[in-house]
Each structure stands twice: as structure tokens, then as C-alpha cells.
Amino acid sequence: MVKVGIIGATGYTGVELLRLLLKHPDVSVQVVTSRTEVGRRLDALFPTLRGHTELVFTDPDTTELMDCDVVFFATPHNVAMGSVPRLLQAGVRVVDLSADYRLQDTEVWSQWYGEPHASPELCAEAVYGLPEVNRDAIADARLVACPGCYPTAVQLGFLPLLRAEAVELQPLIASCASGVSGAGRQGKIPNLLTEASESFRAYGVMGHRHLPEIEQGLTQLAHTPVQLTFVPHLVPMNRGILATLFAQLKDPEVDCQALFESTYADEPFVDVLAAGEQPDTRHVRGSNRCQLSVTVPRDRSTVVVTAAIDNLTKGASGQAVQAMNIMLGLPELQGLETISVTP
Numbered sequence: 001m002v003k004v005g006i007i008g009a010t011g012y013t014g015v016e017l018l019r020l021l022l023k024h025p026d027v028s029v030q031v032v033t034s035r036t037e038v039g040r041r042l043d044a045l046f047p048t049l050r051g052h053t054e055l056v057f058t059d060p061d062t063t064e065l066m067d068c069d070v071v072f073f074a075t076p077h078n079v080a081m082g083s084v085p086r087l088l089q090a091g092v093r094v095v096d097l098s099a100d101y102r103l104q105d106t107e108v109w110s111q112w113y114g115e116p117h118a119s120p121e122l123c124a125e126a127v128y129g130l131p132e133v134n135r136d137a138i139a140d141a142r143l144v145a146c147p148g149c150y151p152t153a154v155q156l157g158f159l160p161l162l163r164a165e166a167v168e169l170q171p172l173i174a175s176c177a178s179g180v181s182g183a184g185r186q187g188k189i190p191n192l193l194t195e196a197s198e199s200f201r202a203y204g205v206m207g208h209r210h211l212p213e214i215e216q217g218l219t220q221l222a223h224t225p226v227q228l229t230f231v232p233h234l235v236p237m238n239r240g241i242l243a244t245l246f247a248q249l250k251d252p253e254v255d256c257q258a259l260f261e262s263t264y265a266d267e268p269f270v271d272v273l274a275a276g277e278q279p280d281t282r283h284v285r286g287s288n289r290c291q292l293s294v295t296v297p298r299d300r301s302t303v304v305v306t307a308a309i310d311n312l313t314k315g316a317s318g319q320a321v322q323a324m325n326i327m328l329g330l331p332e333l334q335g336l337e338t339i340s341v342t343p
Contacts, residue, residue, distance in 0.1 A: 004030070068092055084122060093328075103212060162222045198236065
């Protein structure tokens with residue numbers, strides 16, 4: 001049985017990890033930490049967990065974490081980088097859901113996250129945890145940097161086109177929309193019901209923190225520098241991401257549907273819809289699936305890709321569990337074969 005610890009489990013990604021790991025047949029959740037909730041039972045904070053656990057929050061400095069096989073960081077950015085080195089030295093494998101190790105260039109990381117990186121030597125070692133791209137590297141990793149939610153949807157959408165060199169690299173455009181849970185479980189005025197409901201707005205248009213992460217991934221796929229126009233939007237729904245991507249085909253006659261179907265034929269968590277169908281965020285809610293559709297509008301050379309994921313599952317905690325399964329040599333689908341919730 002794999003012994004697991006979760007650091008910072010009071011947020012949405014933390015409770016999503018618990019929802020998945022507490023039912024994982026090969027996992028025993030041993031430690032759950034929170035500086036603000038020490039001594040409180042998990043099921044007191046999250047009543048959905050009643051009857052599934054009797055765990056109590058402990059302090060993040062507990063030595064019990066050193067006895068775990070894998071520790072997940074479900075913390076805000078700029079937290080994991082201070083604690084990961086000592087866990088790795090103790091032989092613990094780490095999956096970080098924050099952005100602390102996603103960027104290989106620590107100077108770029110500091111520009112976007114506002115402080116010097118505390119363990120820059122690990123950024124080169126950390127494996128970017130997008131299984132559809134880095135499955136082999138994840139299997140050998142000590143430290144996995146779990147991708148962000150927008151980057152997951154955008155990269156999976158562009159991946160077949162860039163690998164096949166089927167599109168021009170300029171312009172690449174991503175217009176994406178996320179549910180409110182993407183901002184975390186915090187009391188921010190823009191996220192209040194009366195502020196977010198009955199409204200739809202863009203944000204981060206001048207530059208969003210996920211942009212350098214997406215461009216880093218697209219550049220690696222294209223083997224040449226890639227610039228992306230990325231505009232995120234806030235949607236008045238709890239969870240989900242819909243990404244609409246645009247690119248110019250080099251050859252308008254290319255069979256994009258066949259390209260996507262062949263690329264993802266063996267990927268358990270990527271579902272390419274039939275030609276003419278479009279993904280819907282409610283069809284992936286609570287699941288680790290990414291649904292994709294590719295369309296070339298009539299009499300155009302533009303290809304339009306739409307991608308739908310649950311930002312808390314395939315966009316965060318589900319993908320983290322998928323990475324853990326790969327790291328430990330477990331069946332990749334283990335603990336993740338949940339059916340989406342309807343309605």
C-alpha cells in the first residue's frame with residue numbers, strides 16, 4: 001500500500017485529491033497538513049468526506065511526512081519550493097500541484113511569481129507532469145510539476161497540430177474560459193456570487209501567469225520558439241474549462257480529424273469527439289478526461305480546436321494522481337475511472 005501525504009489540503013485541489021485518493025485501491029492517506037486547521041478533523045471541514053476518513057489536520061512541519069512514499073503539495077505558489085528539497089533528501093517522491101517547478105527558467109519564474117526561487121537547482125530536474133507528453137520521464141521522476149489547468153487544455157489541443165507541423169506558428173490564439181473554482185478557495189470580492197454570476201469577463205489580458213508555462217510547452221512540441229495570444233475568461237460556474245484554439249493550416253486539405261484520432265488513439269484520458277460534435281464542460285465534470293473537437297470552418301484555412309476539462313481534476317488533482325500512478329508503476333487508470341457527473 002502506497003503511503004501518501006498531502007500538504008495544504010484545505011483548498012479545492014486538496015479536497016479533490018482526497019476525493020480521489022481515499023478511494024484509490026493502492027493508496028493509504030497517512031498525513032494531511034494545514035497550518036490554520038491543526039487538530040481539526042477533515043470531515044469537519046469537508047462534510048463530503050464523512051464516513052471515508054478519520055484523519056486530522058497536522059502541522060506541515062510534521063516528521064510523519066518523511067515516512068510517506070509520495071507527498072502532494074496542494075499549496076499556493078511560492079510554498080512548495082521551500083519544503084521539497086528536504087523531502088527529496090529523505091527519499092520521498094513529490095508531486096507539486098503549484099507552479100513552483102513548472103518553469104525551467106527560474107528568472108522567468110521570478111518575473112511572474114514575484115520572488116527569487118528558493119530551490120532553483122530542482123527546476124531542471126522536475127518533470128513536467130503532462131502524461132501525454134512526458135509519460136516516460138514521469139515514470140523515473142522524483143519530482144513532478146503538475147501542469148496548470150489552462151496549460152493542460154491548451155497544450156492537449158495544439159499538440160497534434162504542432163507535432164505534425166500542420167500549422168503556421170503565427171498566429172496561435174487561445175481564448176479560454178474557467179469556472180470560479182480556478183481562482184482557489186479564497187474570499188475574494190470578484191469571486192462572490194453577486195459579482196461573478198450573470199456576468200462573463202476577460203482577465204489577465206496583459207499577461208497571465210500560465211502564459212509562460214504554455215509557451216514553454218508549445219515550444220518544446222514545435223522544437224522552435226512559439227508565441228501565443230492567450231486570453232482567459234471567468235465564467236459563472238463552479239468548475240470546468242473550455243479552451244477554443246485557433247491556428248492557420250499550412251495545407252487546408254490535411255485531415256485534421258484523422259490526425260487527432262491517431263494522435264490520441266492510445267491515450268486513456270483524451271477523448272476525441274466525432275466530426276461535427278463539440279465538447280461541453282458538464283460532460284467532463286468530476287472526471288480526468290479531456291474532450292477535444294477539431295473543426296475547419298467551411299472555405300477557410302483556419303483550424304479551430306475546442307478542449308473541455310474539469311479544472312480541478314484533469315486540470316489539477318486527477319492529473320496529479322495520474323502522474324503518481326505512472327511514477328509508481330501502477331495502472332495509469334487506477335483510482336481515476338470515475339464517470340462524469342450529470343447534471
